[in-house]
Every structure is written in C-alpha cells, then in structure tokens.
Amino acid sequence: MNREMQSGLLVLVGATVLQLSLTDAHLRYVKAGLQPILVIAGLLLLIIGLLTLLRDDRAPAAARGVGDDETHGHDHSHGGPRVAWLLVLPVLGVFLVAPPALGSYAANRAPSQVTERVDVLPPMPKPGPDGTVRLGLANYISRTYDGGTSLQGTPLRLTGFASARPDGGVYLTRMVLSCCAGDGRPVKVVIDDPEGRAFPEDTWLQVDGTFTPMPPPVEGAAAEPGVVAAIRAQTITRVPTPAQPYE
Amino acid sequence: MSESPPSLATDPGEVLRAPGVEPDAAVPAPKQRRTRITAVEATAFLLTVAILSRPLYADLLDEPAVQTWATIFISIAIQAMPFLVLGVVVSGAIAAFVPPSFFARVLPRNPVLAVPVAGAAGVVLPGCECGAVPIAGGLMARGVAPSAALAFLLSAPAINPIVLVATAVAFPGRPDMVLARLLASLLVAVVMGWLWARFGRAGWLTLPKRPQLAGASRWSVFRTSARHDFLHAGGFLVVGGLTAATLNVVIPRSVLDTVADNEVLAVLVLAVLAVVLAICSEADAFVAASLTQFSLTSRLVFLVVGPTVDIKLIALQTGTFGGRFTLRFAPATFLVAIGSGLLIGNWLL
Numbered sequence: 188m189n190r191e192m193q194s195g196l197l198v199l200v201g202a203t204v205l206q207l208s209l210t211d212a213h214l215r216y217v218k219a220g221l222q223p224i225l226v227i228a229g230l231l232l233l234i235i236g237l238l239t240l241l242r243d244d245r246a247p248a249a250a251r252g253v254g255d256d257e258t259h260g261h262d263h264s265h266g267g268p269r270v271a272w273l274l275v276l277p278v279l280g281v282f283l284v285a286p287p288a289l290g291s292y293a294a295n296r297a298p299s300q301v302t303e304r305v306d307v308l309p310p311m312p313k314p315g316p317d318g319t320v321r322l323g324l325a326n327y328i329s330r331t332y333d334g335g336t337s338l339q340g341t342p343l344r345l346t347g348f349a350s351a352r353p354d355g356g357v358y359l360t361r362m363v364l365s366c367c368a369g370d371g372r373p374v375k376v377v378i379d380d381p382e383g384r385a386f387p388e389d390t391w392l393q394v395d396g397t398f399t400p401m402p403p404p405v406e407g408a409a410a411e412p413g414v415v416a417a418i419r420a421q422t423i424t425r426v427p428t429p430a431q432p433y434e
Numbered sequence: 435m436s437e438s439p440p441s442l443a444t445d446p447g448e449v450l451r452a453p454g455v456e457p458d459a460a461v462p463a464p465k466q467r468r469t470r471i472t473a474v475e476a477t478a479f480l481l482t483v484a485i486l487s488r489p490l491y492a493d494l495l496d497e498p499a500v501q502t503w504a505t506i507f508i509s510i511a512i513q514a515m516p517f518l519v520l521g522v523v524v525s526g527a528i529a530a531f532v533p534p535s536f537f538a539r540v541l542p543r544n545p546v547l548a549v550p551v552a553g554a555a556g557v558v559l560p561g562c563e564c565g566a567v568p569i570a571g572g573l574m575a576r577g578v579a580p581s582a583a584l585a586f587l588l589s590a591p592a593i594n595p596i597v598l599v600a601t602a603v604a605f606p607g608r609p610d611m612v613l614a615r616l617l618a619s620l621l622v623a624v625v626m627g628w629l630w631a632r633f634g635r636a637g638w639l640t641l642p643k644r645p646q647l648a649g650a651s652r653w654s655v656f657r658t659s660a661r662h663d664f665l666h667a668g669g670f671l672v673v674g675g676l677t678a679a680t681l682n683v684v685i686p687r688s689v690l691d692t693v694a695d696n697e698v699l700a701v702l703v704l705a706v707l708a709v710v711l712a713i714c715s716e717a718d719a720f721v722a723a724s725l726t727q728f729s730l731t732s733r734l735v736f737l738v739v740g741p742t743v744d745i746k747l748i749a750l751q752t753g754t755f756g757g758r759f760t761l762r763f764a765p766a767t768f769l770v771a772i773g774s775g776l777l778i779g780n781w782l783l
Contacts, residue, residue, distance in 0.1 A: 188473050189472060189473050189474075191472060192472070192474050192477065193661055193662075194661065196665060196668075197664060197665075200515075204515050215505065216505060216509035216512050217509055221513065225512070225515065225516055227516065228518075228519040228520070229515075231519050231523060232519060232664070235657055235660055235661055235664075236661070238657055239657045239661050243657055243658050267662075267665060268665050268669060270666070270670060270673070271666065271669040272669070273669045273672035274665070275477065276676070277507070277511040277512070277672060277675070279481075280507060280511075283484060283488060284495050284500075284501070284504045286501040286504040286508065287505070288505065289506075290502075291498070292499060292501070293505075296687060366513065366603060366604045366605070366606065366723040366724075367509045367510065367720060367723075368508075368509030369506050369509050369510045369513070369675075369679075369682070369720060369721070369723065369724030370724045370726050372726065
C-alpha cells in the first residue's frame with residue numbers, strides 16, 4: 188500500500204474512534220470510563236495521519252529514513268504491511284453494521300453468572316420520587332442470598348431486557364462486563380408474574396415489584412443453572428433501550 | 435492517431451524519426467501515460483459500493499448471531515485502541531528521540547549482569563514487538579552483548595507500563611494477574627538471555643546493519659515510525675478480535691468448555707493461539723479477557739507466550755538476525771514461556 192493509503196488508514200480509524208467516543212455509541216461496546224482516553228486516541232490517530240500525509244510523505248527520498256522498510260527485514264515490498272488492510276474491517280463494522288449492544292442471543296448462550304455472596308451488604312439506596320428503590324440486577328441478586336432481609340416489603344424497580352426461559356416466560360436479564368463487551372456475561376432474574384404476560388426477547392422492561400423467593404423447581408422442568416433470584420412483578424412497563432445497557 | 439508525414443515537428447510523445455521510415459517500423463512510440471488507480475481511490479470506491487449496496491445484505495446483518503459477532507469484534511478492537519495508540523506513540527518517540535548510545539552506556543559490561551538489567555529495563559521502555567526487534571539489533575550493532583540485547587528484546591514488549599495497565603484494565607480486581615504477567619515475562623527474558631550467554635554461538639547470529647536515519651527530522655521519524663507501528667499492530671489486533679469473536683459465537687460452547695476444562699489442553703491451545711494470532715502486547719490482554727471459559731493460568735500462558743514468540747516476531751527476527759538464529763531462538767522461547775507461565779501461574783493465581 189502506498190503512503191497515502193497508510194496515512195489514510197490512520198485517518199479512517201481515528202475518525203471511527205472519535206465518532207464512537209463522542210457519541211453514546213461507544214457505550215454499546217466498552218465501559219463509560221474509557222471515553223476520555225478513547226477521544227484522545229482518536230485525535231492522535233487523526234493528527235498523526237494528517238501530518239504524515241501533509242508533511243512526511245512530501246519529503247525528499249533521502250529524508251524518509253526509517254519510514255522506508257529497507258533495513259527492517261519486513262516482508263512488505265510495497266511500503267506498508269499488508270495486514271494493515273484489515274483495519275478497514277472495524278471501520279466497516281461500526282458504520283455499516285453498527286451492531287447493538289449484546290442482547291438475548293449472547294445471554295442465551297451462557298448460563299447466568301453467579302454473583303458473589305457478600306457478607307456485609309451496603310445500605311439500600313434511597314427510594315426515588317415514585318417511592319421505588321432502583322437496584323441493578325447483580326446488586327439485587329446479591330441481596331437475595333440471605334433470604335432477602337434487606338429487601339422485605341420494599342417496592343423495587345429493576346430494569347433489564349427479556350431473554351427466554353427454557354420452559355416459557357422470560358428472565359429479566361442484563362449483560363455484565365468486566366472489561367468490554369468481549370467478555371460480557373448475563374445475569375438473569377426470574378420474573379414471577381401473576382398475570383403471566385409474555386414479551387418478545389430483547390424487549391427492555393422496567394419491572395416494579397417486590398422480593399419473592401425463587402419458585403421451587405417444577406417436576407421435569409429444564410435446569411436453570413446460575414439462576415437464583417426472582418422478583419414478583421406488579422407493573423411491567425416497556426422502556427426504550429438505555430444508552431448504557433450493561434452493568 | 436492521425437497519420438502525419440514524417441517530419442521534425444512532432445506531436446508530444448511521438449518519436450523523432452527519419453523521413454521515409456514507416457511509423458510502425460523499428461522504434462516503437464513511447465507508452466502513453468496510463469491512468470493508475472491508487473489504493474486510496476480503490477478503497478474509497480469499494481467503501482462507497484459497500485455502503486450503497488447495504489440493502490442487499492441488510493438481512494444478513496440483522497441476524498442476531500452476526501450482530502453479536504460484530505459487537506464482540508468491534509468491542510475488542512475499540513477497547514484496545516487507546517493502549518495501542520499510546521504504545522506506538524511512545525515507541526515512535528523512542529525511535530526518534532533516544533539515541534541508541536544511551537542504552538549501550540547504561541548496561542553493565544559483564545553479560546551475566548547485563549542480562550537481568552536489560553530485562554528489567556524493559557519496564558521503562560514501552561514498545562510493541564515491532565519496535566523491540568530493531569532496537570535490539572541496534573543495541574547489538576553498538577556493541578551491547580547479544581545476550582543482554584535479547585533479554586531486552588523479550589522483556590520490553592511484555593512488561594512495559596502500558597501493557598501492565600492494559601492487563602489491569604482487562605482483568606479488573608485481579609492485580610495478581612498483572613504481577614504474574616510481569617514476573618513470568620521477566621523470567622522468560624532473563625532465562626533466554628542467560629541461555630544465550632551460555633550456549634549461544636556468534637555464528638548463529640547475523641548482526642544487522644545499523645538503520646540509516648540520514649536527513650529525516652526527528653519529528654518526521656517519530657510520526658512515520660508511529661504510523662508504521664500502528665499499521666502493523668492494528669492489523670494483527672483486528673486478526674485477534676476476529677478470532678475472539680469467532681471463538682465466542684461460532685464455536686459451540688460445548689467444544690470450548692471441553693478444551694478449557696482440560697488444563698493441559700487449555701494451556702497448549704492458548705499457547706499455540708498466542709503464536710498464531712500475533713496480537714500486539716498492548717492489546718492481547720483484552721483478547722485474553724474475552725476467553726472467559728479458560729483458567730487464569732492458561733490465559734497467563736497466552737499473555738506470556740504472545741509478546742515473546744509469534745509469527746510476526748519470527749518473521750521480524752529472521753529478517754533482522756537471520757534464519758539460523760530464529761530456528762533456535764523461537765522454539766526455545768516458546769517452551770521457556772510456557773514453563774514460566776505455568777510456574778508463576780500455579781504459584782500466584
């Protein structure tokens with residue numbers, strides 16, 4: 188690849204990174220805390236790409252020195268490593284495919300992640316203006332291990348997306364990231380719904396309800412590895428996909 | 435082209451010929467200037483075609499499997515970008531602003547002492563593998579003992595601060611993973627350096643010529659080195675991301691679980707994967723983090739093997755030091771890296 192293309196690739200990738208980091212789009216793939224250094228990385232790539240295009244590629248041949256590959260023993264006779272062409276793939280992926288955050292497909296491929304038992308629970312958050320206490324799913328699950336003593340009688344609000352339960356009905360699910368979407372694992376909570384409402388997978392739901400112990404396993408029912416908590420639903424509302432879909 | 439009688443007043447591009455000679459006789463006219471399509475134009479064209487034809491393959495893109503695959507791939511690539519960019523910026527700066535004589539002055543003369551010092555020096559000098567090979571070659575060309583230069587070659591890509599921070603980000607809440615990577619990689623560097631000091635023979639090593647830096651301004655060297663390193667590393671990062679996404683979505687979980695549960699198989703598979711994938715050390719922690727079925731020790735082996743021996747390094751080393759060197763160095767490094775990863779992993783993790 189010629190030098191223009193080399194710089195062009197840097198500009199392309201830099202622009203892609205900037206577009207992701209300056210909008211909410213990056214929240215579909217990485218954690219929110221990465222945003223500042225992601226912006227910096229995108230800017231650096233843009234700047235280096237543009238400067239090499241405008242300054243260094245116009246320089247006389249004698250000044251190109253290390254930019255040429257004569258003494259490296261590399262295998263790129265055309266002046267740029269061929270593997271670098273692959274860098275168009277993430278660009279294409281972001282702009283052409285623009286895939287959403289991990290959803291029910293990924294959640295169905297993995298058992299619910301076991302949340303660690305915590306000996307001393309932090310105090311419950313204060314209720315919101317409508318009187319409900321909002322909890323993350325992993326937080327909620329960790330509070331159910333002791334029989335839900337911290338949860339008794341409190342109106343709760345949990346938000347997640349619907350993923351299929353083996354024998355019908357849906358779990359309230361969220362994907363938990365440790366590093367980035369590459370390692371996302373689901374946490375699932377059974378929705379104990381007296382009205383038996385059905386929802387398509389990947390619908391985002393806001394469940395207002397109260398703590399209830401896990402329903403006992405039914406004879407002949409499919410195994411539900413890792414699923415240990417349930418919520419008794421009073422109101423279930425569809426909500427739009429949140430900007431920050433992961434926990 | 436119209437026939438014109440042979441004359442001295444010619445059209446541009448026509449060969450002067452003697453009167454009376456037919457146009458298509460002995461001397462051919464020079465070729466017209468061909469319009470060549472540059473890589474930039476070709477890429478712009480292909481991208482435009484891809485975008486405009488999107489409705490044709492939109493159904494395929496809506497498949498949840500394809501979308502999940504794409505999400506995992508993009509997330510690994512994006513997550514690694516800041517670390518990769520920082521790595522190439524720093525390695526470009528070292529290539530441009532740090533004189534090679536600095537290294538030569540700082541190391542002890544005695545090879546046995548120089549090896550651990552050179553190995554430890556890798557902590558302060560961030561650089562992807564692409565940068566470490568030419569730097570080590572430059573060190574040898576300036577009289578540094580090959581064993582010390584090789585120790586630096588192995589440690590600098592693996593234990594520099596950017597890699598360690600990336601590892602900490604990839605494995606949150608597991609600082610033992612960062613420590614294990616540091617110790618295991620340092621162990622590999624020192625062991626290989628000492629092995630070379632004891633058993634290495636000069637005939638196995640072709641000392642590289644010193645790279646020419648005539649005429650270029652330092653900033654120009656910095657920018658072009660950074661661009662060069664980014665293209666190398668970025669390309670292989672994409673390979674790593676594609677593989678991780680495919681492992682996560684295409685390979686049935688039962689297969690992955692079987693391999694991952696067998697500790698011996700897991701270590702071997704990840705070691706070979708590290709060699710084949712050739713991911714830059716600033717980014718490989720994020721690929722390792724996505725392999726959640728595998729034990730931490732086997733993933734540590736992946737992280738220790740990768741920066742020390744992979745297909746990209748084998749090519750670089752062959753180009754810089756010769757095939758006879760790589761034939762001995764690469765397999766030995768592979769074994770020592772696996773051993774070191776297992777040792778430290780079982781101790782710390």
